[in-house]
Amino acid sequence: MQIDIGNALDTVLAEGLTEEDLDDLDEAVERAHERIERGRAEDEFGYASLNLPTATDPDEIETAVEPVADSEAVLTVGIGGSALGAATISEALGPSDVDHLVLDNVDPAHVRGTLSDLDLDRTAVNVVSRSGTTAETLANFLIVRDAMDEAGVDWTERTVVTTGEDGPLRDLADGHGLPSLDVPAGVPGRFSALSAVGLVPAAIRGHDIEGLLAGGRAAADSLGPSLFECPAYAYGATAYALDQRGFSTNVMMPYAEGLEAFAEWFAQLWAESLGKDGTGQTPVRALGATDQHSQLQLYRAGPKDKLLTLVRVTGQPDCPIPETGIPDLAYLGGTDLGELLDAEFEATEASLAAAECPNVRIELDGLDAESVGALLYEMEAACILAGELYDVETFTQPAVEWGKRAARGLLGGGDFEEAEAVASKERLEID
Numbered sequence: 419m420q421i422d423i424g425n426a427l428d429t430v431l432a433e434g435l436t437e438e439d440l441d442d443l444d445e446a447v448e449r450a451h452e453r454i455e456r457g458r459a460e461d462e463f464g465y466a467s468l469n470l471p472t473a474t475d476p477d478e479i480e481t482a483v484e485p486v487a488d489s490e491a492v493l494t495v496g497i498g499g500s501a502l503g504a505a506t507i508s509e510a511l512g513p514s515d516v517d518h519l520v521l522d523n524v525d526p527a528h529v530r531g532t533l534s535d536l537d538l539d540r541t542a543v544n545v546v547s548r549s550g551t552t553a554e555t556l557a558n559f560l561i562v563r564d565a566m567d568e569a570g571v572d573w574t575e576r577t578v579v580t581t582g583e584d585g586p587l588r589d590l591a592d593g594h595g596l597p598s599l600d601v602p603a604g605v606p607g608r609f610s611a612l613s614a615v616g617l618v619p620a621a622i623r624g625h626d627i628e629g630l631l632a633g634g635r636a637a638a639d640s641l642g643p644s645l646f647e648c649p650a651y652a653y654g655a656t657a658y659a660l661d662q663r664g665f666s667t668n669v670m671m672p673y674a675e676g677l678e679a680f681a682e683w684f685a686q687l688w689a690e691s692l693g694k695d696g697t698g699q700t701p702v703r704a705l706g707a708t709d710q711h712s713q714l715q716l717y718r719a720g721p722k723d724k725l726l727t728l729v730r731v732t733g734q735p736d737c738p739i740p741e742t743g744i745p746d747l748a749y750l751g752g753t754d755l756g757e758l759l760d761a762e763f764e765a766t767e768a769s770l771a772a773a774e775c776p777n778v779r780i781e782l783d784g785l786d787a788e789s790v791g792a793l794l795y796e797m798e799a800a801c802i803l804a805g806e807l808y809d810v811e812t813f814t815q816p817a818v819e820w821g822k823r824a825a826r827g828l829l830g831g832g833d834f835e836e837a838e839a840v841a842s843k844e845r846l847e848i849d
């Protein structure tokens with residue numbers, strides 16, 4: 419990944435970063451890098467995530483998915499960090515003979531519709547939950563099992579489980595002798611894409627999981643004590659510094675359909691990791707060039723509180739635009755869709771800079787296993803670096819846990835005082 423922070427500098431924007439700011443940040447990055455390396459060396463909770471490209475065993479994953487190698491579809495049942503990494507990888511690496519669908523939400527119509535479209539006899543069920551207790555995941559899995567029973571399919575022959583060392587899902591996998599993989603200890607879900615959590619569907623779909631890990635390893639080698647030599651840290655430090663200047667929203671806008679899910683994965687990573695103690699930068703998902711025609715008006719002319727992260731992929735396949743006799747469209751003829759996308763990308767960068775809106779360019783050399791593995795790793799490293807600069811507990815998500823306990827209490831899943839707050843909700847109803 420290459421990064422260009424030129425449009426975040428004071429030479430472009432009044433509120434931009436000065437040379438002195440960058441030097442100060444660089445010193446902070448050096449300290450943070452030392453902390454991160456110490457955490458990695460000791461496999462500390464969270465920091466251990468940055469060791470996944472070497473710790474993950476691709477052969478173990480390939481072996482676990484062998485029983486479902488005949489699948490026409492893989493259905494991931496998981497949510498948040500247990501689904502978004504896998505979805506990102508599948509979408510970025512493109513089509514395969516095996517479709518990948520995700521049941522994360524518990525929307526009844528969506529779940530029913532998804533199941534009714536599948537040939538369950540040829541579907542691999544990929545159940546993922548680090549805790550093994552997440553209500554949405556477990557409820558959906560029970561429904562999938564039931565649907566398989568009804569269709570006369572032995573669900574135990576079509577299910578692969580990835581979960582923590584213990585918990586109800588681990589017990590279930592052990593009880594039925596299901597192929598099972600570990601969510602590695604010390605790795606929070608949103609940092610687990612380069613483990614079995616993100617790689618099982620890729621393996622079933624025939625994608626190059628060794629390549630994904632090799633990309634992660636190359637990215638690990640690129641980490642270093644200076645932001646001027648480390649794209650991941652340059653990104654994390656720039657986003658942090660801009661947030662300190664009031665650019666409290668980070669719009670992640672890839673110019674590639676294959677990275678739409680990546681923006682969603684990034685949003686969880688950034689929000690759950692950095693949204694602590696009254697700090698954090700709000701991630702927003704957008705897609706270029708599509709959202710130039712809907713949201714860009716706000717980003718350029720609305721409140722000056724946004725950083726735009728614009729991602730482009732070089733080396734896209736050719737897609738020539740045919741010549742036309744229509745005079746107004748003549749400029750398009752003989753060019754290529756890729757050229758049009760690039761022109762849109764650069765025009766957006768310039769238009770934002772001209773309006774004093776900071777933006778950062780991230781470039782990827784193609785969307786292959788290596789570049790996708792590197793991208794996921796570098797964004798995780800950027801996030802961990804930013805967490806050090808904010809001085810927050812990057813790897814926990816207590817605010818999310820609050821709502822989970824409240825919902826569980828409401829469903830009779832135990833006594834949770836958070837559930838009482840739901841009953842005492844203030845109302846002012848207008849019909």
Ligand SMILES: O=P(O)(O)OC[C@H]1O[C@H](O)[C@H](O)[C@@H](O)[C@@H]1O
Pocket residue numbers: 497498499500546547548549550551552555607608690815818819822
């Ligand atoms: O993997 P699980 O334990 O099922 O958790 C799935 C997701 O649930 C939560 O609500 C957490 O906030 C997320 O960080 C996590 O990724």
